[in-house]
Amino acid sequence: MSLPAVIADLRKIAGPDAVLDSPEDLMLYEYDAGVRKSTPGAVVFPQNAQQVSQIMHVAVASHIPIVARGAGTGLSGGAISRQGGIVVAFSRMNRVLEVDVENQRAVVQPGVVNLQLSELVSHLGLYFAPDPSSQKACTIGGNVAENSGGPHTLMHGVTVNHVTGVEVVLPSGEIVQFGGKAAESFGYDLTGFFVGSEGTVGITTAITVKLTRKPEKVATLLGVFESVDDAARTVASITAAGITPAALEMLDGWTLRTIEAFCHAGYPLDAGAVLLIELEGLREAVEEQAIAVNEVCLGQKAREVRRAKTAEESALLWKGRKLAFAALGRVTPSYYTQDGVVPRSKIPGVLRHIDEVSKKYDLVIGNVFHAGDGNLHPLILFDMRDAEQFERVLHASSDILKYCIDVGGSITGEHGVGIEKRDMMPLLFTEEDLDIMISLRNAFNGDEVLNPDKMLPMPRMCREIGGPSRNAVLAREGM
Amino acid sequence: MSAVGTSVHVSRELREICGAKNIVDDPALLHTKTISGVTPAVAVTPASPEEVAAVLRLANERGLSVVPAGGFTRQQAGNVPGGIDVLLDTSALRGVEHYDAADLTIGLGAGWSVAQLSDKVAQDGLLFAGDAALPHRATVGGLLATGLAGPLRHGYGGLRDYCIGIRFVTGDGRKGKGGGRVVKNVAGFDLMKLLIGSWGTLAVITGASFKLFPAPRQTKTFVARFADAAEAIGFRDHVLRSPLSPISLELVSPSALESNDTAWCVYLRAAGSDAVLARYRSELGAAISTEIEGGQESAVWRRVADFACDAPVQSTVISLSLPLTELLPALNQIASMCESVGMTFAAIGRIGVGHLAVSLSPRVGSAPDFATALSTFRDQLSRDTSMSVLSGGHADLWRSPTHSESMGAVKHALDPKGILNPGRFRF
Numbered sequence: 007m008s009l010p011a012v013i014a015d016l017r018k019i020a021g022p023d024a025v026l027d028s029p030e031d032l033m034l035y036e037y038d039a040g041v042r043k044s045t046p047g048a049v050v051f052p053q054n055a056q057q058v059s060q061i062m063h064v065a066v067a068s069h070i071p072i073v074a075r076g077a078g079t080g081l082s083g084g085a086i087s088r089q090g091g092i093v094v095a096f097s098r099m100n101r102v103l104e105v106d107v108e109n110q111r112a113v114v115q116p117g118v119v120n121l122q123l124s125e126l127v128s129h130l131g132l133y134f135a136p137d138p139s140s141q142k143a144c145t146i147g148g149n150v151a152e153n154s155g156g157p158h159t160l161m162h163g164v165t166v167n168h169v170t171g172v173e174v175v176l177p178s179g180e181i182v183q184f185g186g187k188a189a190e191s192f193g194y195d196l197t198g199f200f201v202g203s204e205g206t207v208g209i210t211t212a213i214t215v216k217l218t219r220k221p222e223k224v225a226t227l228l229g230v231f232e233s234v235d236d237a238a239r240t241v242a243s244i245t246a247a248g249i250t251p252a253a254l255e256m257l258d259g260w261t262l263r264t265i266e267a268f269c270h271a272g273y274p275l276d277a278g279a280v281l282l283i284e285l286e287g288l289r290e291a292v293e294e295q296a297i298a299v300n301e302v303c304l305g306q307k308a309r310e311v312r313r314a315k316t317a318e319e320s321a322l323l324w325k326g327r328k329l330a331f332a333a334l335g336r337v338t339p340s341y342y343t344q345d346g347v348v349p350r351s352k353i354p355g356v357l358r359h360i361d362e363v364s365k366k367y368d369l370v371i372g373n374v375f376h377a378g379d380g381n382l383h384p385l386i387l388f389d390m391r392d393a394e395q396f397e398r399v400l401h402a403s404s405d406i407l408k409y410c411i412d413v414g415g416s417i418t419g420e421h422g423v424g425i426e427k428r429d430m431m432p433l434l435f436t437e438e439d440l441d442i443m444i445s446l447r448n449a450f451n452g453d454e455v456l457n458p459d460k461m462l463p464m465p466r467m468c469r470e471i472g473g474p475s476r477n478a479v480l481a482r483e484g485m
Numbered sequence: 486m487s488a489v490g491t492s493v494h495v496s497r498e499l500r501e502i503c504g505a506k507n508i509v510d511d512p513a514l515l516h517t518k519t520i521s522g523v524t525p526a527v528a529v530t531p532a533s534p535e536e537v538a539a540v541l542r543l544a545n546e547r548g549l550s551v552v553p554a555g556g557f558t559r560q561q562a563g564n565v566p567g568g569i570d571v572l573l574d575t576s577a578l579r580g581v582e583h584y585d586a587a588d589l590t591i592g593l594g595a596g597w598s599v600a601q602l603s604d605k606v607a608q609d610g611l612l613f614a615g616d617a618a619l620p621h622r623a624t625v626g627g628l629l630a631t632g633l634a635g636p637l638r639h640g641y642g643g644l645r646d647y648c649i650g651i652r653f654v655t656g657d658g659r660k661g662k663g664g665g666r667v668v669k670n671v672a673g674f675d676l677m678k679l680l681i682g683s684w685g686t687l688a689v690i691t692g693a694s695f696k697l698f699p700a701p702r703q704t705k706t707f708v709a710r711f712a713d714a715a716e717a718i719g720f721r722d723h724v725l726r727s728p729l730s731p732i733s734l735e736l737v738s739p740s741a742l743e744s745n746d747t748a749w750c751v752y753l754r755a756a757g758s759d760a761v762l763a764r765y766r767s768e769l770g771a772a773i774s775t776e777i778e779g780g781q782e783s784a785v786w787r788r789v790a791d792f793a794c795d796a797p798v799q800s801t802v803i804s805l806s807l808p809l810t811e812l813l814p815a816l817n818q819i820a821s822m823c824e825s826v827g828m829t830f831a832a833i834g835r836i837g838v839g840h841l842a843v844s845l846s847p848r849v850g851s852a853p854d855f856a857t858a859l860s861t862f863r864d865q866l867s868r869d870t871s872m873s874v875l876s877g878g879h880a881d882l883w884r885s886p887t888h889s890e891s892m893g894a895v896k897h898a899l900d901p902k903g904i905l906n907p908g909r910f911r912f
Contacts, residue, residue: 198678
C-alpha cells in the first residue's frame with residue numbers, strides 16, 4: 007500500500023482532523039530532545055485503544071514502520087520515526103481514567119503529563135514518584151517506554167517500580183492486559199518486561215501506576231564544596247554512613263554558575279561544586295538524618311551546609327536543578343547529554359576522567375547529575391553546524407561511556423538506549439545476551455514494523471563496535 | 486518425554502560435562518532429590534554457568550525435561566511432575582562476582598543460601614531484604630525463581646525492586662544476562678523482571694546482583710489484637726494513612742502462629758532511634774497490646790516468614806496477590822468456603838502490600854475436595870487478583886491477570902522445546 011493510501015486509511019480510523027501529513031507539520035515531529043532527526047510520513051492522533059489497534063494493523067499490512075510518541079522530551083531518540091514512517095502521537099489520549107485512593111493506584115492514558123498526575127492527586131496527600139527533569143512536559147507513556155528516572159529515584163526507584171499494570175496494543179493488533187492493580191501478579195512479570203522496552207514490544211494505551219503518600223517532613227540541604235573531588239567523596243561517605251537520602255544531586259562549578267545566571271536559585275557563585283541533598287520521612291527521622299548529613303559534609307571539607315528554611319527556599323534550590331538544561335540554552339547552540347552510570351564509589355574517578363576527556367577533545371563539559379545512584383549527566387556543549395566538532399562530541403561521549411562500563415557501570419541509567427547508544431550495547435552485552443533479547447523482541451515484533459532501529463543493535467553491529475561505521479549506518483537508514 | 490533407554494548415554498555425556506563426582510544416577514542415592522515423590526533419572530550439579538549451558542544444550546537437543554533445584558524449599562508448588570529426566574542442582578554455583586560494601590551492592594552465584602548471603606553482608610552493617618522462608622536452605626536462585634520474598638517486602642520493596650542484575654541460561658542453552666551491578670540501569674530489556682517469579686520455566690538462574698540496604702540499628706515490633714479480620718484491616722488502613730513507614734506490616738490470623746490464639750493480630754515492625762520508636766508508640770496508641778524486641782522479635786519474624794513452608798503435610802497452601810481493598814472480601818470468601826466444605830484455614834500476609842498466604846486443612850473427620858472448592862473460590866476473585874497454589878499439586882488453579890498467549894510467546898522464545906520444569910505452572 008502506498009503512503010497516500012495509508013494516510014487515507016489513518017484518517018478513516020482516527021478522524022479527518024487527526025492526521026498530519028504536510029511537510030511543515032511533519033517537521034515538528036522529526037526530532038526529540040536528543041540529537042537525531044528523521045522526518046515521518048504521517049502523524050496520527052488516536053483517541054482510544056481500538057484506534058491504536060487499527061493503526062497498528064494498517065502499519066503492519068503496509069510494512070510502514072510505526073513509532074509511539076509522547077511529548078518528544080526523550081534524550082535517546084526513542085520517539086524518532088524511520089524516514090517516512092508513521093508517528094502515533096498521544097496528545098489526544100491524555101485522560102486520567104481512574105484515581106483509586108484506597109488502593110493507592112491511578113489508571114492513566116499514555117498522554118497524561120507526568121506532573122499533572124501529581125498535581126491532580128496532591129489534595130489527597132498523594133503523588134506520582136518518578137520525577138524526570140522534564141516532568142512538566144513529558145508523558146507517562148514516554149516514562150513507561152524509557153523507564154524514566156529523576157532525582158528522587160534514589161529513594162523511590164525508576165518508573166518500573168511504580169507501574170503495576172499496562173494495557174498494550176501488540177504488533178498483532180491485539181489489545182492485551184499485563185498485570186493490574188495488585189503490587190505483583192503471578193505469572194511472568196510482563197509489566198516489568200514491558201516498561202523500558204523502548205516501544206519495541208507494543209504500544210501502551212492505559213497504565214496502572216502506584217500513587218505514593220507524601221512524606222510528613224522534607225528537608226532540603228545544600229552542601230557547598232571547594233572542589234568537585236570533595237563533593238564526590240562526600241557522596242560515597244553519605245551512602246557509607248547508612249543514610250539514604252530521597253535525592254542526592256551534584257552540580258559542578260561551571261554548571262551552577264550557568265544556572266545561577268539564568269534563574270538565581272541561590273547557588274554560591276564561587277563554589278567548586280554543590281550537593282543538593284533531600285531527606286524525607288517521619289519528622290524525627292529526618293531531623294536525625296539532617297544532623298548526620300551535616301556532619302558527613304563538614305568531615306569531607308564542605309565549606310558550609312545550608313538548609314532551606316521554608317518550602318519556597320527548597321523549591322528555589324530545586325528550580326535551579328530542574329532548569330539546568332534550559333539554562334544551557336543561553337550559552338550554547340546545542341548540547342549532548344550523556345547518561346552513564348558508575349558504582350557510587352567510582353564517582354571521584356569518573357569525574358576526573360570526564361575532565362581529561364574535556365581537555366583531550368577540546369570541549370566544554372558540565373556536570374549536573376544524580377550522584378546518589380552514580381547516574382552521570384555530562385553535558386557536552388557544541389554547535390550542530392560544526393560537523394567536525396560534532397564528530398569530536400560523539401567520540402568524547404563514547405569515551406566517557408566506555409570508562410563507565412570499564413568500572414562496572416552502564417551506558418544508561420534513565421534515558422534509554424534508543425538510537426543513539428544502540429551500537430554501544432555490544433560493549434555491555436555479549437552477542438548471546440543480545441541474541442536472547444532479540445528473540446524476545448521477535449516474539450512480539452518479529453518483522454520490526456514497530457519502532458525499528460531502537461535499543462538492540464543490528465546483528466552485524468555486534469562486531470562493529472564504536473567505529474566510524476556508526477554514522478554511515480545511520481545515514482543509510484535515513485537518520 | 487524421554488525414553489528410559491537414553492539415560493545411560495545421557496549420564497555418560499553429563500559426566501563428560503560436569504565430571505563424574507557431580508553426577509548421581511544410582512536410584513539408591515537419588516532419594517534425597519525427589520520432588521513430590523518423583524525421583525529424577527539423573528541429578529547433575531554443574532559448577533559453572535558454562536557447565537549449566539552445556540547441560541541444557543544437551544537436554545534441549547534430546548528433549549529431556551530439566552527441573553532446576555536449589556534448597557528444595559518450594560518444590561511442592563505446581564503440578565507433580567510426570568517424570569524428571571534431569572534434576573539440575575544449582576548449589577555449586579557459588580562465586581562472588583562483586584562485593585563492595587561502600588556501593589551497597591553484591592553479585593553472587595545462585596547457589597548461595599539466603600542465610601549465607603544475609604550473614605555475609607550483615608558483617609558490614611548491611612541488610613539483604615529478601616527474607617525468604619527457611620533461609621538456611623533456600624538459595625538465591627530459588628528465591629528469585631519463585632519470587633517469594635518475606636515480611637520485609639513492606640518496607641524495602643520486592644525482589645523486582647532490588648534485584649539489579651541477573652545471569653541465566655535459557656532452555657535452549659544460551660547463556661545470557663540482564664541488568665548489571667549498578668543500582669540504576671535501563672540498558673536493554675529488564676530480564677530481572679521476566680525471570681523473577683518464572684518458577685524455572687524460562688531459564689536456569691546462575692547468578693544475580695542486588696541492591697543492599699543499611700541495616701537498621703534497632704527495631705521494635707508492635708502487636709495489635711482484634712476480634713475479627715475487619716478490625717485488623719481497619720487498623721492497617723489507619724497505619725497506611727499515617728506518616729509511619731514500618732519495615733513490616735503483617736496480618737496473622739487466629740492460630741496461624743499460636744494454636745490456641747483466637748485474636749486477629751497485626752504485627753508492625755519499626756526501625757529507628759528511640760525518638761522514632763516513641764513516635765510509633767504515640768501514633769499507634771491504645772491498639773497496641775504487646776511490644777517485642779531482641780531475640781524474641783527475631784524469632785517471631787522467622788516464624789512469620791516460614792509460615793507457608795511450615796504448613797501441615799495434609800494441607801494446601803495458596804498464595805494471593807491482590808489490591809488492598811480486596812483483602813477483606815478474599816478473607817471472607819475463604820472463611821465461607823472453609824465453613825461449607827469442612828476445612829479450617831490460617832492466614833499470614835503482607836497486608837500493606839497485598840499478599841496473603843493461606844494454609845487450608847481438612848477439618849477433623851472431613852475429606853474436602855480441595856480442587857473443586859478452590860476452583861469455585863478462584864472464579865469469585867476480582868480481575869486484578871492473582872492466585873497460585875504453593876502445595877498440593879493444583880497448578881491448574883493458578884490465575885493471573887496477564888495475557889496468557891503473551892506469556893506463551895515469551896516461553897517459546899526462551900525454551901522453545903518446553904524442557905524446563907514442565908507442568909510447574911501453566912507452562
